[in-house]
Amino acid sequence: MVSRPALSKGEMDVARVLWDVGPAGVRDVHQALSKEREVELSTVQTYLRRLETKGYATSQLKGRARVYSAKAKPRTVIRETVDELVDRLFGGDSMPLVRHLIEERGIEQKDLDELRHLIDKLDRDGGRS
Amino acid sequence: MVSRPALSKGEMDVARVLWDVGPAGVRDVHQALSKEREVELSTVQTYLRRLETKGYATSQLKGRARVYSAKAKPRTVIRETVDELVDRLFGGDSMPLVRHLIEERGIEQKDLDELRHLIDKLDRDGGRS
DNA sequence: TTAGAATGCGTACAAATGTACTGGGTGCGT
DNA sequence: ACGCACCCAGTACATTTGTACGCATTCTAA
Numbered sequence A, B: 001m002v003s004r005p006a007l008s009k010g011e012m013d014v015a016r017v018l019w020d021v022g023p024a025g026v027r028d029v030h031q032a033l034s035k036e037r038e039v040e041l042s043t044v045q046t047y048l049r050r051l052e053t054k055g056y057a058t059s060q061l062k063g064r065a066r067v068y069s070a071k072a073k074p075r076t077v078i079r080e081t082v083d084e085l086v087d088r089l090f091g092g093d094s095m096p097l098v099r100h101l102i103e104e105r106g107i108e109q110k111d112l113d114e115l116r117h118l119i120d121k122l123d124r125d126g127g128r129s
Numbered sequence C: 001t002t003a004g005a006a007t008g009c010g011t012a013c014a015a016a017t018g019t020a021c022t023g024g025g026t027g028c029g030t
Numbered sequence D: 001a002c003g004c005a006c007c008c009a010g011t012a013c014a015t016t017t018g019t020a021c022g023c024a025t026t027c028t029a030a
Helices: A009-021 A026-034 A041-053 A074-090 A095-104 A109-126 B009-021 B026-034 B041-053 B074-090 B095-104 B109-126
Strands: A057-062 A065-070 B057-062 B065-070
Touching (some): A009 A026, A009 A065, A009 B074, A041 A065, A074 A095, A074 B009, A074 B074, A095 B095, A095 B109, A109 B095, B041 B065, B074 B095
């Protein structure tokens, strides 16, 4: 895996949109992103270009319009980003972050069961490795 | 609460050291940080200055040496940072991050119990509010 | 008291980031 | 064929970030 330069905040926003809407032209991404925050079309364009330069997206001309597609998978980017955060904020130990999330941010009732299951599963697996 | 500019990665590193070692001079911070990565003294100095400018630290001269102290509490900074990450990466929903952490990063056996307790507690509380 | 060490301060500067304008081509309606 | 709308490539530029040098001053040991 070639190691790409990390995504900046703004780039991340655009990448997220791209994951959500799938392959799309500048116009589309701009519109989708505009629902979250105000931004110029040309700005979105620049981000998309940089995304491609950094290896997180590809593009190809479809007729007159350039269509961008996410290349890196969200899962991967998320992992890299979170890894970095955990390193920086907690010296690599993820438990404090989990604790923080559960304590400080509301977890939906309906998610609690899922969590419990996750934990049980880990418990079983961990019990034998 | 005055809203400070967010910390950059490098600043965060220095802030973390400052939290760890408590009030300290540039020299001390530099030494502590050097254990993690190579960096010039003057660089650390710049970071400390910026930390103070941004409102995350204070300093005062003790004799000839300037001693820096963390001002913002780690808890606060962590909350802000994580909030931002969750917004950006998951549109504000923290559950996916929790899931990711539990699935993708190893949770120590001994932490599983704690997690279970946390969840139970939340379950009780949430069941009523 | 004088040379060197220590130290803070100001300053520098390249790279990355956030944000955006413009010019030039291309396709469409008339 | 003409003008308008649309779209991309190139470029611009201020701010933030990463990284660091050198000067002035103060302390210290000889």
